[in-house]
Amino acid sequence: MQEDEFKVTPWEVSGKVDYEKLMQQFGTQKISREILEEISDISRQKMHVMLRRNIFFSHRDLDLILKDYREGKGFFLYTGRAPSMGMHIGHLVPFLFTKWLQDIFNVNVYIEITDDEKFMRNQDYTLKQTSEWAYQNILDIIAVGFNPDKTFIFKDTEYIRNMYPLVTAIAKKLNFSQVKSTFGLDVSSNIGILFYPAIQIVPTMFENKRCLIPAAIDQDPYWRLQRDLAESLGYRKAAEIHSKFLPPLASSDGKMSSSIPESAVYLSDPPKTVEKKIMKYAFSGGQATTELQRKLGADLKVDVPYQWLYYIFEDNDDEMERITRDYSKGNMLTGEVKATLARKVNKLLEEHRERREKSKDEFSKFLYDGKLAKHMWEKIHS
Amino acid sequence: MQEDEFKVTPWEVSGKVDYEKLMQQFGTQKISREILEEISDISRQKMHVMLRRNIFFSHRDLDLILKDYREGKGFFLYTGRAPSMGMHIGHLVPFLFTKWLQDIFNVNVYIEITDDEKFMRNQDYTLKQTSEWAYQNILDIIAVGFNPDKTFIFKDTEYIRNMYPLVTAIAKKLNFSQVKSTFGLDVSSNIGILFYPAIQIVPTMFENKRCLIPAAIDQDPYWRLQRDLAESLGYRKAAEIHSKFLPPLASSDGKMSSSIPESAVYLSDPPKTVEKKIMKYAFSGGQATTELQRKLGADLKVDVPYQWLYYIFEDNDDEMERITRDYSKGNMLTGEVKATLARKVNKLLEEHRERREKSKDEFSKFLYDGKLAKHMWEKIHS
Numbered sequence: 001m002q003e004d005e006f007k008v009t010p011w012e013v014s015g016k017v018d019y020e021k022l023m024q025q026f027g028t029q030k031i032s033r034e035i036l037e038e039i040s041d042i043s044r045q046k047m048h049v050m051l052r053r054n055i056f057f058s059h060r061d062l063d064l065i066l067k068d069y070r071e072g073k074g075f076f077l078y079t080g081r082a083p084s085m086g087m088h089i090g091h092l093v094p095f096l097f098t099k100w101l102q103d104i105f106n107v108n109v110y111i112e113i114t115d116d117e118k119f120m121r122n123q124d125y126t127l128k129q130t131s132e133w134a135y136q137n138i139l140d141i142i143a144v145g146f147n148p149d150k151t152f153i154f155k156d157t158e159y160i161r162n163m164y165p166l167v168t169a170i171a172k173k174l175n176f177s178q179v180k181s182t183f184g185l186d187v188s189s190n191i192g193i194l195f196y197p198a199i200q201i202v203p204t205m206f207e208n209k210r211c212l213i214p215a216a217i218d219q220d221p222y223w224r225l226q227r228d229l230a231e232s233l234g235y236r237k238a239a240e241i242h243s244k245f246l247p248p249l250a251s252s253d254g255k256m257s258s259s260i261p262e263s264a265v266y267l268s269d270p271p272k273t274v275e276k277k278i279m280k281y282a283f284s285g286g287q288a289t290t291e292l293q294r295k296l297g298a299d300l301k302v303d304v305p306y307q308w309l310y311y312i313f314e315d316n317d318d319e320m321e322r323i324t325r326d327y328s329k330g331n332m333l334t335g336e337v338k339a340t341l342a343r344k345v346n347k348l349l350e351e352h353r354e355r356r357e358k359s360k361d362e363f364s365k366f367l368y369d370g371k372l373a374k375h376m377w378e379k380i381h382s
Numbered sequence: 383m384q385e386d387e388f389k390v391t392p393w394e395v396s397g398k399v400d401y402e403k404l405m406q407q408f409g410t411q412k413i414s415r416e417i418l419e420e421i422s423d424i425s426r427q428k429m430h431v432m433l434r435r436n437i438f439f440s441h442r443d444l445d446l447i448l449k450d451y452r453e454g455k456g457f458f459l460y461t462g463r464a465p466s467m468g469m470h471i472g473h474l475v476p477f478l479f480t481k482w483l484q485d486i487f488n489v490n491v492y493i494e495i496t497d498d499e500k501f502m503r504n505q506d507y508t509l510k511q512t513s514e515w516a517y518q519n520i521l522d523i524i525a526v527g528f529n530p531d532k533t534f535i536f537k538d539t540e541y542i543r544n545m546y547p548l549v550t551a552i553a554k555k556l557n558f559s560q561v562k563s564t565f566g567l568d569v570s571s572n573i574g575i576l577f578y579p580a581i582q583i584v585p586t587m588f589e590n591k592r593c594l595i596p597a598a599i600d601q602d603p604y605w606r607l608q609r610d611l612a613e614s615l616g617y618r619k620a621a622e623i624h625s626k627f628l629p630p631l632a633s634s635d636g637k638m639s640s641s642i643p644e645s646a647v648y649l650s651d652p653p654k655t656v657e658k659k660i661m662k663y664a665f666s667g668g669q670a671t672t673e674l675q676r677k678l679g680a681d682l683k684v685d686v687p688y689q690w691l692y693y694i695f696e697d698n699d700d701e702m703e704r705i706t707r708d709y710s711k712g713n714m715l716t717g718e719v720k721a722t723l724a725r726k727v728n729k730l731l732e733e734h735r736e737r738r739e740k741s742k743d744e745f746s747k748f749l750y751d752g753k754l755a756k757h758m759w760e761k762i763h764s
Contacts, residue, residue: 116546120554127547127764157550161543164498165509168539171574172502176558179573191561192553195577382509 006253008218009184011121013245016253019057019217026220028058028242035059038066043104049315050097050243058217060227061239065212069105075210075239077101078203080112082121083133087140088264089345090246092352093312095144097243098214102147108372109151110203111141116156117199120192131157140267142359142366143352149371156199163202165382166233171198173229182221201226202381204238217242246311247304250281267353271346278305278342279335286327286334297330298337305334305341313344388635390600391566393503395627398635401439401599408602410440410624417441420448425486431697432479432625440599442609443621447594451487457592457621459483460585462494464503465515469522470646471727472628474734475694477526479625480596484529490754491533492585493523498538499581502574513539522649524748525738531753538581545584547764548615553580555611564603583608584763586620599624628693629686632663649735653728660687660724661717668709668716679712680719687716687723695726 006015008022023030031051040047050056065075079094081087095111102109115130134155141153160167179185179194200222204211213223220242227237247253248263262281265274285303287293300306306327314320323340326332367373388397390404405412413433422429432438447457461476463469477493484491497512516537523535542549561567561576582604586593595605602624609619629635630645644663647656667685669675682688688709696702705722708714749755 116550120550123554127550157547158543160546161540164542165539168498168502168509168574171577172505172572174573175570176567176573176576177569180569185558187559187562188557190554191556191558191577191580192550194558195553195573198573 010218010221013218014253017245019244022217023058026058026217026224028060028217028220028240029062031057031059031062031241035062035066039104042066042069045104048097048100049312050093052317053310054244055093055311056097056214056241056243058242059240060223061210061237062212062241065210065239068210073209074107075105075212076107076207077105077109078112078206078211078213078238079109079215080114080200080203081137081141082114082118083130083137084118085133086266086268087137088266089308089312090248090264091137092140092144092267093243093246094215095141096312097241099144099146101212101214102150107150108207109146110206111146111151111153112200112203113138113153113155114196114200116160116192117196120190120196127157131155138363138367139356139359140352142362143356145355146366148362148365151366151370152372152376153366154376155367159376160199162377162379163199163381165380166202166205167198169233169382170201170229171195173232174198174225178225182225197222197225201229204230205233205235206376206381208235210236211238213238213240215240215242216245218245244311247283247307249277249283249304251283251304265345265349267349267356269349271350274346274349275342278338278345282308282338282341284334284338286337287330290333293333294330297328298332298334300324300328303327303334303337305338309337309341309344313341313348392600392603395600396635399627401626404599405440408440408599408606410442410599410602410622411444413439413441413444413623417444417448421486424448424451427486430479430482431694432475434699435692435702436626437475437693438479438596438623438625440624441622442605443592443619444594444623447592447621450592455591456489457487457594458489458589459487459491460494460588460593460595460620461491461597462496462582462585463519463523464496464500465512465519466500467511467515468648468650469519470648471690471694472630472646473519474522474526474649475625475628476596476598477523478694481526481528483594483596484532489532490589491528492588493528493533493535494582494585495520495535495537496578496582498542498574499578502572502578509539513537520745520749521738521741522734524741524744525734527737528748530744530747533748533752534754534758535748536758537749541758542581544759544761545581545763547762548584548587549580551615551764552583552611553577555614556580556607560607564607579604579607583611586612587615587617588758588763590617592618593620595620595622597622597624598627600627626693629665629689631659631665631686633665633686647727647731649731649738651731653732656728656731657724660720660727664690664720664723666716666720668719669712672715675715676712679710680714680716682706682710685709685716685719687720691719691723691726695723695730 006017008017036051068075077098079098098109113134115134118130119125119127138153174197179197204226223238223240230237250263265277283304285299287296327337388399390399418433450457459480461480480491495516497516500512501507501509520535561579586608605620605622612619632645647659665686667681669678709719
């Protein structure tokens, strides 16, 4: 791969992603000032840090979502997760943002846990493993603070019966060639993975309203397929709001990966581990020596601790501006930036784990007997 | 297609099928005298007409099924049906025979109703249609007389949740190339149909015993895939007993088709219609005039009324021998053979419809709350 090359698929993100280029390739829209102002108007509170900092940067039909909202037609939110052994900080991004949107708009949220896909995609995993990971991940998702009566979290393997009639209708509209070219699959791909897009598309049709999907931009291929077929089935094209990838700790390229432990901070990492990972592994754009740093300042474009602060952890714009200025000019050292980040990460994780303790008590509400969950179990989608 | 060519796939049977050749192509075994004698020994009753007349003619591992039975390990039966607007006489063949096997061996029977596949295979059908057909077909199947506490009839769209974990495990073992070459699919095939073999294979693993599948030989490709992967998932290779195709009324080639009404006698056809169809459309091997027939006799190899009597309707071997002799020698006329057949078909249909009246009362037993059905709904296959 050449220096300026990058790759973004639902299963692989590598290289230095050029997000402008990606929007062109995928044919998505930049989130405009007008849209941001409208969200600001509606929310009557400070814009979410991920919108202010352009982490959620691209969209399709977000303007139509806002129009439907204004006109009282409403909309609903849908996001999801392929369960993994542990969730890391990067995995929280879509959920933190989706929760904020739920708070602002007071709408239903559907969260699909794709234990089937995770199992079928990876030769080494058993369904027992992906199901156990699903349970653990769901506890983390609940801890984000969704409204239990307006949120339905479901595992594909459990909810399939309710979805299956509509899944077959979607599957009938997609052929091997389309799925192959959209996802880069081939003739050796297993039939479960070939079929799977129908299952990820179904929740976009859970309500007869427009669906808004907050997710990292790598998921966009699914939504392109959805948008091609939705209207022929009597549903609306899904709208999306796309995020960038939180860079992995050890390099400013690609995305954080569960398979390289030192590249990620896990939600279960104890404070000492977090500190050690950040101090030891976080890729720095600072200079090699204190003297040089004082003189030249840091290269913020490759500095991971700086970027993590910017993406998620430093909510205060003035403070962020100060760090940007001081660090880039050499008035701040890498060690200080790392220490600031470690403190903030540990604060978030501590609070997260406190809430996660209570997740077990709320589990059945989100999955089975909360107001929305109950309604969804009574519904067969067709 | 040349005269001696024929085609047998799960969706198309055409030409004059050479069953000997088919056994060679598919790599199946002829049902031997030894096996027939053993079944006779176990059953302690007259051999089923379809075994005596070689309608069920080919198998895989039927010897192992009998061995498992003798050794007390047991086995189970599995067959199925892709729902269609109406069931015809040919559709009854596997069910009549499976019921006989259930009576003889006192084993569980699983009957899969593939409403999903039927819908996904045909652009013109809606899932609502295939579901309604499924209901009507199930009433016909129940009327065959299965043991309600040892038989589970299920629609794929309803039972999918219980099957799905195991479906994903099977799907993971099959890739596009295999499914393509096994079923003659291609890159324009929809992903539902590509995925479907995993769903038809799953019931072969419903019990931790050997499974015997009585079905027409066109379904064999599914079982070949099953036999390649079953052991890697900890299950046994499925055994099969294959039937020939009841020839369509209007020609001795291919198989009866629901899409050519005059080629089939429907289970709902009133007596007058049955008579008319047989008298008017049934392809005769008799001579053009009474005189020629008296002189030359009929060509039994192409005579459909004769073949129907032979396949199903004339259970009495002595009487069948008499008809064979008299009709081939010209002592019997086509009209007499047709009239005999019409009488017997109407008798079977009348009895069938009487039993079908009661099917509605037994419906929920077979699908939901009979002894086996209840057990199956509590079970998640994985």
